Amino acid sequence: MILRAELESYLNQLLTPELIKDFCPNGLQIQGKEQINKIITGVTATEALIDQAIVAKADAIIVHHGYFWKNESYVIRGMKYRRIKKLLDHDINLFAYHLPLDIHPELGNNAQLAKLLEIEVTGPLELGNQQSVAIQGQLKTAIAAEDFVKRVDCKLARTSLHIAPPSNKAIKTIAWCTGGGQSYIELAAEQGIDCFVSGEVSEQTTHIAREMDIHFIAAGHHATERYGVQALAQHLNEQLAPNAEFIDIDNPV
Template identity: 55%
Template sequence: MAIALTTLLEEAERFLGAARIADYCPNGLQVEGRPQVRRIVSGVTASQALLDAAVEADADVVLVHHGYFWKGENPCVVGMKQRRLKTLLNNDISLLAYHLPLDVHPQVGNNVQLAAQLDITVEGPLDPENMKVVGLIGSLDEPMTARDFARRVQEVLGREPLLIEGSQMIRRVGWCTGGGQGYIDQAIAAGVDLYLTGEASEQTVHSARENDVSFIAAGHHATERYGVQALGDYLAKRFALEHLFIDCPNPV
């Protein structure tokens, strides 16, 4: 079955509420391809590897979390950007990208989806006083050591995380997928035993150690694989389309 690209886009916009969220890039249709859609390929980032795989899979739409046209980037269509856009345009493939709307969504968002993968019960926002902080806070069914939780993360995500181990058993967890290491202070203020994100900065380690809070950096890419899959599944089911998630591994 095929549907109009405009219909797919309208439903994605409605479902995610993307127009209400200020962001660092345009959300939604970033590159327009053929007018009819029957197959969606999703991935974390619209890299050349993903685009080449989408061409091989005969995709009509590439759906990603990390798209193009970020604030402050060079707007010139040269080099890597030219090659990527040329691949999409030459093959008449549309690019749909959702950044913050796909982090915060209560059903298919990266943060709630990661919680489901790691068996964390979501309790609410990491910082209720500042909704620009997109992280969440939750709890484990049973307390465990930081090392045991890190092993769970490794088993689920398929990569060894960076662990800074505190002295407390892990009961309350704060997390923000991707590059959310800057929210560790909000997590500490919220009284978590462990804060998890994708990346680490030099100062993140000191904050964790000096506040005796465990910290895990599990990979920007690895922590953000699940939201775009869930959104692709939702759209495919809604319109009886084909959906294929393609993981292009990234060590960061």
């Protein structure tokens, strides 16, 4: 058992949300019971995840995508009301860490995706910015683009979108940003990187990839961001008393 205040302090020290400007509040978003014995982690604080947490008798939920995003409505009604009501009715704490869980050098989504895809991290994509939400690295040896795409699809258990440049060059250097990071492709191309990986794709991404000679892989927003909260659950089990469990609410996007 751990107290809510102790868990909040530990998470804030671990993920240092005060160091990065974000689009939502990071940390404790919905207050619940003081004593925490069971923690559920997940990608997004959907009603489905909350329902699973209730079944598991969780005292706290920790997610990457929480609530109260900048520019969203302040009104608590409909979907937002149902989600928050269930948390309050069952006295469940909701913690959310967005960009801090993307950029953490060990537990972050970017770091965990690199580990999964066997990419050696060499530094931030935004040179000189250690808080960059996009990073870069390299494979041990250059491989055919088709082989790297197969690796991505196999590891993430999904079919990704691959946009190949006319050269269809081999891939050795890679930059990536999990989730909705497709806008960083141009910066990666300007640095001569062979491939850029993200979760989502935009209309202009195709043209940039083809005209700036860089491979682009869209592997899914949810799929690329499952691994930070999984690693966090494992970390909490190793470092703190509560039982932490990751639950995956699948999302094809």
